[in-house]
Amino acid sequence: MSSTRTTPPSPAGTRRSVRRPGDRVFAGTAKGAGILILVILAGVAAFLVVEAVPALTAPAEDIPGESGLASYVAPLVFGTLLAAVIALLVATPLAVAIALFIGYYAPRRMAQGLGYLVDLLAAIPSIVYGFWGIFWLAPKLVPFYEWLERNLGFIPLFAGPASTTGRTMLTAGLVLAVMILPIVSAISREVFLQVPSLHREAALALGATRWEMIRMAVLPYGRSGVIGGAMLGLGRALGETMAVAIVLSVSGGITFNLISSGNPSTIAANIALEFPESSGIDINTLIASGLALFVITLAVNMLARAIVNRRADFSGAN
Amino acid sequence: MSQTSTAPAPTGSSAPTPRRGERARRVPNWAPWAAFAGAAVVVGALWPLLDLNIALFVLYTVVLGTLAVYLLTRSVEGSRQAIDRLVTCLVVSAFGLAMVPLVSLVWEVVSRGIGRLDGTFFNSSLVGIVGEGGGAYHAIMGTLIITALTTLISVPIGLMTAVFLVEYARGRLKRAITFLVDVMTGIPSIVAGLFAYALFAIFLGPGVRLGIMGAIALSVLMIPVVVRSAEEVLKLVPNELREASYALGVPKWRTIVKVVIPTAIAGLGTGVTLAIARVVGETAPLLITLGITTATNLNAFDGRMATLPVYAYYQLTQPGVPPQFATDRAWTAALVLIILVMGLNVVARLISRFFAPKSGR
Numbered sequence: 273m274s275s276t277r278t279t280p281p282s283p284a285g286t287r288r289s290v291r292r293p294g295d296r297v298f299a300g301t302a303k304g305a306g307i308l309i310l311v312i313l314a315g316v317a318a319f320l321v322v323e324a325v326p327a328l329t330a331p332a333e334d335i336p337g338e339s340g341l342a343s344y345v346a347p348l349v350f351g352t353l354l355a356a357v358i359a360l361l362v363a364t365p366l367a368v369a370i371a372l373f374i375g376y377y378a379p380r381r382m383a384q385g386l387g388y389l390v391d392l393l394a395a396i397p398s399i400v401y402g403f404w405g406i407f408w409l410a411p412k413l414v415p416f417y418e419w420l421e422r423n424l425g426f427i428p429l430f431a432g433p434a435s436t437t438g439r440t441m442l443t444a445g446l447v448l449a450v451m452i453l454p455i456v457s458a459i460s461r462e463v464f465l466q467v468p469s470l471h472r473e474a475a476l477a478l479g480a481t482r483w484e485m486i487r488m489a490v491l492p493y494g495r496s497g498v499i500g501g502a503m504l505g506l507g508r509a510l511g512e513t514m515a516v517a518i519v520l521s522v523s524g525g526i527t528f529n530l531i532s533s534g535n536p537s538t539i540a541a542n543i544a545l546e547f548p549e550s551s552g553i554d555i556n557t558l559i560a561s562g563l564a565l566f567v568i569t570l571a572v573n574m575l576a577r578a579i580v581n582r583r584a585d586f587s588g589a590n
Numbered sequence: 591m592s593q594t595s596t597a598p599a600p601t602g603s604s605a606p607t608p609r610r611g612e613r614a615r616r617v618p619n620w621a622p623w624a625a626f627a628g629a630a631v632v633v634g635a636l637w638p639l640l641d642l643n644i645a646l647f648v649l650y651t652v653v654l655g656t657l658a659v660y661l662l663t664r665s666v667e668g669s670r671q672a673i674d675r676l677v678t679c680l681v682v683s684a685f686g687l688a689m690v691p692l693v694s695l696v697w698e699v700v701s702r703g704i705g706r707l708d709g710t711f712f713n714s715s716l717v718g719i720v721g722e723g724g725g726a727y728h729a730i731m732g733t734l735i736i737t738a739l740t741t742l743i744s745v746p747i748g749l750m751t752a753v754f755l756v757e758y759a760r761g762r763l764k765r766a767i768t769f770l771v772d773v774m775t776g777i778p779s780i781v782a783g784l785f786a787y788a789l790f791a792i793f794l795g796p797g798v799r800l801g802i803m804g805a806i807a808l809s810v811l812m813i814p815v816v817v818r819s820a821e822e823v824l825k826l827v828p829n830e831l832r833e834a835s836y837a838l839g840v841p842k843w844r845t846i847v848k849v850v851i852p853t854a855i856a857g858l859g860t861g862v863t864l865a866i867a868r869v870v871g872e873t874a875p876l877l878i879t880l881g882i883t884t885a886t887n888l889n890a891f892d893g894r895m896a897t898l899p900v901y902a903y904y905q906l907t908q909p910g911v912p913p914q915f916a917t918d919r920a921w922t923a924a925l926v927l928i929i930l931v932m933g934l935n936v937v938a939r940l941i942s943r944f945f946a947p948k949s950g951r
Contacts, residue, residue, distance in 0.1 A: 298843030302758055305750030306767045309817070312810060313770050316777065319788035369684030377681050386685070393692055395931050397871025399899045400924045403906065404695040407702075412645070450691045457688075481674035504776070511778020513874035514903065540780045540874065547878045551797060562784040566777070573776035577769075 320563045327556035334553050345561050350526045351441070351536030352565065355516060356509035358445025358530070359452055364502045366449070367456035372486060374457075375464045387461065394454035402518030405447040410438030410519065417442070417531040428528050435533035439521035442530040444538075447515050452505035459504065463497025464490055503576030507569050510540075517541035539565040617666050622675065625662060626655035652683050696928070703925030706918045711926075715896075716884035722915045726923050728886035729901035732801070733930075735890055736880070736897055737870050739805035740812055745862055747809075748816025755817070756824040757846055774814040782810040783875030790879075799881040801890030804897070807875035812865050819861025823854045856945035860938045867934035871927055873899035898927050 332340035374387045414436065421432035467490050475485040516538050522545075523534040537545070543558050550558060633642070633650045642650070656679040664672035715728035751771070755764060786807035790798045827850050835845040851858070881894040882904050902923035909916035 292841045292843075295841050295843045298846070299758055302750045302754035305747050306754040306759060306763070308747055309751055309767055309774070309813065310770060312813070313774055315789070316781070316785040316810065319785055319792065320781070323784075323788035323791060366684050366688060369681045370688050373681045373685040377678060378685075389692065390688060392932070392935075393688070395867060395935050396695065397873065397899060397924075397927050397931060399871065399873040399903055400695065400699060400928060403902075403921070403924050404691070404698055408694055408698050409691075450688075453688060481670055483674040483677040484670070486677075507776045511776075511780065513778070513780045514877075514899075517874075518903070518907070540778055543780050543784065544874050544877055548881065555791075555796065559784050559788060562781050566781045569776050569778055569781075570773060573773055577772065 324560035324563045327560040330553055335557055347526050347536040348539045348542050352538040355445050355538055359448035359509040360506050362449035363453045363456055367453050368460050370457045371460035371464050390454055399514045401447055401515040405519035410443050414438045429530050431529050434531050440531050441535045444516050444520045447519055448509045452508045456501045456505040459501030460498050463494040467493045500576050507572045510569050513540035513544050517544045615666050617663050622659045625658040629655035699925050703921035706922040715886045721912050726901055729896040729898045732895040733898040736804050740808040743809040744812040744816055748813045749820050751817045752820035755821050771814045771817050779872050780874040782807045783878045786879050799894045801895040803879035804876045807879050808869045812869045815865040823857030827853045856942050860942040863934055863938035867931050871931050876900050898923055
């Protein structure tokens, strides 16, 4: 930021003649902290790999389930993706609508307070969501699941038999949706507020209704931000642990049936449930599945960033 | 349009939808409200017929009211206005829908947790407790210790990284660190816990449980949050302040310590407080690094420690024989946790309000 330095700082420590020792120490500390971040991230990957290696090389019958690591992890990956996708499908439209409400529909005076209310959803710890999901949401959804089974049972998603506890994949997905709602809507809100007022006023001046103004000026401008926010929400949902661990009733196996009591677990929830009672190779297996989760979330986050950067060029913002 | 947009707030919301002066037929302002009231009356009248509950009642009322508003507007003002009204109804209902979880969650936690929110809960641990009584003193102390340790590790590293990114870094290293901080924000909390476990298991052998492991796991989650918020705030410090300081011959590091950071201190405080609020409720990493105990352990370098979220989890999932007492304790722990997090959020907002720089902006 400073305008006094024009040369890059990398050779500064050696070449610059007028440089006070305090400066050198401080700059070194700051740089060290920055590099420490790189080290930590590399460390996360490295230590996970080191601890996962025994599971990767172990004979198939030592892995829980006795048929190898791949068939142990596959249902977990499936469950993780399924729950996260449900959450995303539910949360994104709702989050965009909430962002529009706070940005363009709510009375100006109240808007900030209402935005704070939505942000409060992000402040609630995930374990409390688990409590709420299993005691409040799940029982309330049971009649709904029975209705789905009766009327939409021909769709494989709702084939049933409907769970009597409500602790289904759909419930877990809905809890996750509530949990990622604030981040998606916060990011959408931010981009919607950045829409140039000239665009909006031009639309209104042409006689557009409020919705037409939003459709023509706000949504095209904010699309990249919404997609980025949704991807960040997806990353959150993939790694969410405790709420799923508490809410979901697990019996393994890959199934698209969303409302029965037999569901695949998710990677994160499985680790949380199994880890405290595991030892030996089981722990290595769990760490290997954690490594898979790490790779998946990493890929999603990088993709999100790539999309946001690419779309930013075409958004017409500049 | 300029005279209608004097406020900096988005004008779309304050400016009325463009109204054509020549169109005489308009739906009066009270009509949508009347439509919803009418829908409520109709659905209420059908209550015994349809075997409703409160959720279905609200659902049917909203659907019927929205439909009525749409059809009314369509017949009087035309389809464009009708769609506009329809979207308004949808957007408002979406917000209402999002409030359902918040309200029901807070209500549920408060009503179930308030019963055990007594002195015993705060000053006794679970040693020798079977069934009634007992508290979470050990878990609360554990949470405080772990959070303090996490803050102690994360804030210096995060703050110095932000200083490095804003004041020193250039080119490739800066891009790499910025990118990796973003990546770090996305690390799932359970993976952070596994990392801490793997780190210590390699040096201390498998099955190790220490308080410091939890603090390291939480630091992995907290550092990127601190870096992000601190970076944003430090960028806001006007360059003129730095240049004025350099012009007086002040070294760069003293400029940062004496000018840049004090200017940004309110924002930094807010960011750090929010970061603490973010990690204080984390359960998963602590579950696998700290485990749980029933006794009070105040030494983060010696054996298992209880923390509030993990305590709540185990009280709920492994309640013991008469489950009622443990379940009550779990809800109270959840209530304390929510109060803690909300309190930190309020503190963050107060900091940004009262310690904001008194500049002449």
